Amino acid sequence: MASLRRKLPPLTALTAFEAAARLASFTNAAHELGITQAAISRQIHALEEILGSPLFRRLHRRVELTESGKLLASSTSNAFNQIADTVAEIAKGSSGDEVTISATVAFTQFWLLPRISRFSRLHPQIKLRIVSQDMAVNIDSGDADLTIRFGSGVWPDGVAEFLFDDEIFPICSPEFAREVGKVETPEELIRYPLITYDVTDPTWTGWNEWLAAFSVEAPQRPRGMHCSFYTEAIHVALSGEGIALGWKRLVEDLLAQNRLVRLTNASISTRNAYFVVVPRRRRKKAGVEQFIQWLKDVSKEADG
Incomplete structure (x- = not known):
């Protein structure tokens, strides 16, 4: 059985996607993560290539999640929130x-x-x-x-x-x-x-x-x-x-x-x-x- 790491896309791509999906904006995601909009676009494009499915519809001055994008957005949001809660709990000592x-x-x-x-x-x-x-x-x-x-x-x-x-x-x-x-x-x-x-x-x-x-x-x-x-x-x-x-x-x-x-x-x-x-x-x-x-x-x- 393939390891979990081999099953998952790169974490940097998932992080860029989660921010863009949550904020409904590549620009705002770039500001939040402290990288360029071009870098966000590259990470999401690479993720779409891995999945073989578009995650966003690129519209005039905005982006919109596809059905595949909505599914992945729900999973990444839940997973990241759970990780954040666990980290906060541990950090409290x-x-x-x-x-x-x-x-x-x-x-x-x-x-x-x-x-x-x-x-x-x-x-x-x-x-x-x-x-x-x-x-x-x-x-x-x-x-x-x-x-x-x-x-x-x-x-x-x-x-x-x-x-x-x-x-x-x-x-x-x-x-x-x-x-x-x-x-x-x-x-x-x-x-x-x-x-x-x-x-x-x-x-x-x-x-x-x-x-x-x-x-x-x-x-x-x-x-x-x-x-x-x-x-x-x-x-x-x-x-x-x-x-x-x-x-x-x-x-x-x-x-x-x-x-x-x-x-x-x-x-x-x-x-x-x-x-x-x-x-x-x-x-x-x-x-x-x-x-x-x-x-x-x-x-x-x-x-x-």
């Missing part, structure tokens, strides 16, 4: 024992941080870095090793594994519950201050959608306070200012501590769920595998 986790502010504050010390006690050698932001990171870009998302489980930038679904119901402080007395039906809720918040995620449920599930029309101008974020809405509810929507997975600790209480038995189940998402093209670190397994174990405990 560790075996990849730092794990960067991305999650929304609400999930981080109410679910992840109260439990994270349990993981650290089990795996003291793994350093955790938590990126807390509501804008979703592109997991394939290398900004995080994994992200925890709420949604359908289908995202173009990563592979998702199911963690748990959720349930939504009205909550308030014990003091507020005593003030309003018994509330039996969703229709009764609109008499009281409903705490609202800005919703940018279309998969997130607000008061309008929750009440509509019980054929109740939400008031045009709810009496309660309006917040920018869900975390703020929960803190307003804790202070006794009104009724918020409680996502069970996020507020279960506050309910267990009796800092918040359910106001009615009415609830809805979410159509979507929480998933842990990892990059498609990057090799998982050992620490990432251990963190994902821990997430699954903790999720099963909650379901049990």
Whole structure:
């Protein structure tokens, strides 16, 4: 069997091709690699000769990949990215024992941080870095090793594994519950201050959608306070200012501590769920595998 080196075209030609394909320009590829445009053209021409197939269509002032070029571009991009990731990991002087986790502010504050010390006690050698932001990171870009998302489980930038679904119901402080007395039906809720918040995620449920599930029309101008974020809405509810929507997975600790209480038995189940998402093209670190397994174990405990 021929050696791998004999099967592969020259690395210099593949490097020139990968840059030209990614940048869609021989000129820009030459600038990036610090060589002349003529050198790029020669390398790509030599590669086309070896393969016996054109890789680019030379158009007026631009180039365009052929079907063969697209196939090779995909392979070289994946291979070069994997090499770059491995080199970066080795250069850090560790075996990849730092794990960067991305999650929304609400999930981080109410679910992840109260439990994270349990993981650290089990795996003291793994350093955790938590990126807390509501804008979703592109997991394939290398900004995080994994992200925890709420949604359908289908995202173009990563592979998702199911963690748990959720349930939504009205909550308030014990003091507020005593003030309003018994509330039996969703229709009764609109008499009281409903705490609202800005919703940018279309998969997130607000008061309008929750009440509509019980054929109740939400008031045009709810009496309660309006917040920018869900975390703020929960803190307003804790202070006794009104009724918020409680996502069970996020507020279960506050309910267990009796800092918040359910106001009615009415609830809805979410159509979507929480998933842990990892990059498609990057090799998982050992620490990432251990963190994902821990997430699954903790999720099963909650379901049990």
